[in-house]
Amino acid sequence: MLELAAVTGEHSVESSLRSVIFVVDDDDTFRTYVVELLENAGYRTEQFASGSPALAAATAERPAAVVLDVQLPGLNGYEMCRELRDTYGDSIAVIFVSGERTEAVDRTAGLLLGADDYMVKPVDPGELIARIRRLVEPHALEASSSNGLDSLTRREHEVLDLLAKGHQQDEIARELVISPKTVGTHIQRILGKLEVRSRAQAVSVALRRR
Numbered sequence: 001m002l003e004l005a006a007v008t009g010e011h012s013v014e015s016s017l018r019s020v021i022f023v024v025d026d027d028d029t030f031r032t033y034v035v036e037l038l039e040n041a042g043y044r045t046e047q048f049a050s051g052s053p054a055l056a057a058a059t060a061e062r063p064a065a066v067v068l069d070v071q072l073p074g075l076n077g078y079e080m081c082r083e084l085r086d087t088y089g090d091s092i093a094v095i096f097v098s099g100e101r102t103e104a105v106d107r108t109a110g111l112l113l114g115a116d117d118y119m120v121k122p123v124d125p126g127e128l129i130a131r132i133r134r135l136v137e138p139h140a141l142e143a144s145s146s147n148g149l150d151s152l153t154r155r156e157h158e159v160l161d162l163l164a165k166g167h168q169q170d171e172i173a174r175e176l177v178i179s180p181k182t183v184g185t186h187i188q189r190i191l192g193k194l195e196v197r198s199r200a201q202a203v204s205v206a207l208r209r210r
Contacts (some may be wrong), residue, residue: 005033019064019136020044024054024080025097026072030121034067034097034128041129043136051075055083058092060160064136065093070101070110071209079111093135097128148194149205156193159186164203 025031048054070077094112099121107118162172173180
């Protein structure tokens with residue numbers, strides 16, 4: 001159906017698989033289409049034809065994002081967005097997608113209610129994936145990094161603090177009276193716990209927490 005390599009581009013499938021995205025739409029064809037797009041892009045999905053079961057499922061596993069139709073049976077999209085914001089704040093990305101509520105006033109209302117984005121059907125597949133990726137991956141990185149910081153040992157915190165101050169590996173070794181090789185081991189453990197790939201990213205996480 002699609003040249004998915006062109007649609008999804010290069011990105012971390014491993015990172016995406018840790019994120020579940022809810023697709024909530026009573027249009028079976030469109031819902032299936034979005035689910036296929038997301039799963040081919042590496043995301044796990046859960047799909048719902050109405051808002052109430054999706055909201056209940058969010059209490060069992062908080063999604064990284066919700067692709068949400070506005071016109072739904074029972075609990076509508078606006079109401080579900082408000083419930084998600086009241087419960088989870090900004091930790092869940094909400095993307096409205098509508099084929100009926102397409103006027104500027106509708107989009108404004110959705111954004112004012114707390115949605116992160118608002119798209120009009122029919123959606124371009126590449127644009128949908130790009131917008132979801134832009135919203136989801138920072139949330140995932142922030143959440144995993146925050147949890148990783150809490151798991152660092154006292155010594156690992158000391159090493160990270162010195163890295164944040166601009167110290168090199170040899171300088172950290174002298175400061176902490178340990179060998180440069182041991183510092184290197186601590187740094188590798190820090191990168192693993194924070195789920196980042198470079199010292200610069202680790203420092204960025206530490207500075208954000210401060």
